Amino acid sequence: MEKVRVPVTVDPVKSSGKQLSYDGVVPAGSLVRLQELLLEPCADVDVQLQFDVDEQNIKYIEGKAEVATVVACERCNEAMSIVLQTEFKYAPITKRQKADELPSDYEAVELDELGEVNLHRMVEDELILAMPVVVKHDDKDCSIDSNAMSWGKIDDSPEPSENPFAVLQKLKRK
Structure with a gap:
């Protein structure tokens, strides 16, 4: 069974009153910022909204x-597959529902000039936040041994005895 496409924008206040739900997809083509972080374009995102x-x-x-x-992979720069999963709970900001009055269970979301929220952007934001900070294979799966990595040598030679600012001092005297 083919899943339905989640609408781009929706009025969350009216939708909440009607207790609407969506079990569908957000098209990958509408997730430009997420696609920029990937090596290959991703498939459509499976989404469930209530x-x-x-x-x-x-x-x-x-x-x-x-x-x-x-x-x-940020260690070996080779392709790796990861599944991004996220769960979220937003409450729209309205005249009656203020951001600073919301319980901590909810993230505040502002409505546009039509009183709607962009669901595709909301899902994209959540998926970007679900990306690991440092993307890398497990040590056993990576083509580069993390124990064999070197970051350069520290020069053990003594510091120069001459003051590096001595040249400036000479110029100042002229």
Whole structure:
């Protein structure tokens, strides 16, 4: 069964009131910033979104996203596959729902001039945040032995005895 395409923008307040949900995909072509971090273009992102209202009457968006990607190992610079997975929970900022009043369970999201939120950008932001800080193979899978790596030699020769600023001192006297 083919999954439906998640809409680009949606009104999260109305969607929460209707308790809408999406089980679909965000097209890979709309994730330009994520694609720039990858060696190969990724497939469409599997996304599950649920709009709802909690016990405190806070309207929110809860979601999960997952995509298989190919990135460069920062140690050997060879291709490696990683699966990016993320879970998130946002609450839209409105006149009634202020960012500083939200419980810590929610991340605040601002609405555009039409009162909508860009779901594709939200999912892309979350996937970028899910990227490892340093992408590298496990030691056993990497073509470069991390124990054999060297970062250059430190020169053991003594420091020069002449003051490096002596030339400036001579110029100052002229």
